[in-house]
Amino acid sequence: MINKVQKIAAKISSQRHLIALRDGMASAMPLIIIGSVFMLVANFPIPGFTAWLKNIGIQDFFNKAANSTFGIVGLTVTFSIAYNLAKYYKVDPLSAGLLSLGSFVLLTPVLKNNGFPMQYLGSAGLFVGIIVSLITTEIFKFFVKRNLVIKMPDTVPPNVSRAFAAILPGFFSITFWFLILLITHYMGIDNIHALIANIIARPLSILTKTLPGIILVIFIQCFFWMFGIHGAQVTGPIIEPLLLQNSDANRIAFQAGKHLPNIITYEFLYNFVFSGGAGCVMALAILLFLFSKSKENKVLGKLSIAPVSFQVAEPVLFGFPTILNIKMVIPFVMSPVVTALITYFAMDWGLVAKPVGAVIPWTTPPVIAGFLASGGKISGAVIQIITILINMAIYYPFFKMDDNEKLKKELAK
Incomplete structure (x- = not known):
């Protein structure tokens, strides 16, 4: 069973298009986080501070900085996915990325x-960007791998040769999307972004727009984690574009x-639900640190409390361990599910501020992350x-059972 799950997950996580999608989304995260900082500053929940920013005339500039970073994530992802996929194919990544940008526009x-x-x-342009970047790079690779390119003499500088080599595959790539544009226009469809959203994004949004959908995502991530597989990397390429939307x-x-409009967002899942990382192991790390009686768990608690506070869960996942430990399945799955339910309904009932769209770095400690993700509201920290x-x-109870077993073994020795 374990080997089968690991093989399936390995195939999924090593699929070249999903790798390019995952790495492309990761490349956009610095812009998203930087934009979130500017947005939080411009709209910080201290009326006197925001009024001061507005009076001196710089609040709009802070918002513009947010729009110029977070607000161009569709463009960024389009380029970076094509770039990463082209690198995998060992063809010119810069040309593939630029051609994808042109096709997207x-x-x-x-x-x-x-x-x-x-x-x-x-x-809103993420899904068109993903499709365009993957198909454009495949067209580009098809021509380059078959030497269907304009070749320049060896005396020509390499950067010039690469530019001319991209002309023929680039022409066919742009022509392909040009024909798609004409066909959809004559079919009465003038907005391909809206078309893709209706065909792909809307059905998938069940996973990220509804409580049952996000609970299913949590189950899937925890399932893979229990077999030692990074659950977020398996589900991320599918759900993270939707969460970022x-x-x-x-x-x-x-x-x-x-x-x-939304409770379930990127920060809802990764900051509010998974406090301390997969399985909400922040709670287990605190128990290890404060209540362990066995020497093994005491040492693990001292070693793990700092990294887990910064969302690095591996010391507990592999040191306790919770991975491949059938005794820990119930709390490992139950904790994030219960956290999701409590947080969701607290936000739905207005007891806790919803996430304001500020994507907080995943290493931000819990409580601080909740405060920032909710736009500087105390309720975001309290719920965490x-x-x-x-x-x-x-x-x-599961920690205590494990600690007692380890203590008995230590006393027996």
Whole structure:
């Protein structure tokens, strides 16, 4: 059973397109996080501070900085996915990335003043960007691997040769998307982004727009983690673009002072639900640190409390261990599910502030992460304290059983 699951997960996580998608999304994270910082500063929940920013005329510039970073994630991901996939194929990644950008812009509708709708350059353009980057790179690779390129003499500088080599595959790539654009236009479809959202994004959004859907995602991630496989890397390429779309929708609403539309966002899952990392092991690390009687667990508690506080769960996952430990399945799965349910309903009932769309670095310690993700609201920190205490109660009987067994063995020796 273990070998079968590990083989299936290995095939999924090593699939070249999913690797390119995962690495492409990771490449965009610095811009997303930087944009979140500017957005939080511009809309920090201290009326006097935000009024001061507005009076001196720089609040709009902070918002513009957020829109220029977080707000172009669609463009960024389009380039970086193509770049990473081309690197895998060992063809010119820069040319593949630029051709994907050109194709993406070609498919994006133009406003009457010849501008581009900002939402499609951002998270709303993610799915078109993903499709365009993967297909464009495949076309580019097809021509390059068969030497269907313009070759220059050896005396020509390499950068010039690469540029000319990209002309023929680039022409066919742009022509391919040009024909797609014409066909959809004559079919009465003038917005390919909306079409893709209806065909792909909307059905998948069941996973990230509904409570049962996100609970299923949590189950899947925990299932793979229990076999020693990084659950987020397996599910990430599918769900993270959708979660980031939800976060960006909240960011735009927050900046405009409107009602936040989404509870389930990127930061809801990775900051609020998985406190301390997979399985909510922050709670287990605290139990190890405070209540261990066996020497083994005492040492592990001292070694793990600091890294787990910064969301690095591996010391507990592999040191306790929780991985491949059938005795720990119940608390490992139950803790994030209970955390998700409590946090979701607390936000739905208005007891806790929703995530404002500020994507917090995954290494941010719990409580601080909740405070920042909720836009500087104390309720975001309080709910994390409550859920960590509840997770400690869930883990305690299983921790105590393990600690007693280890203590007996140590005394016997």
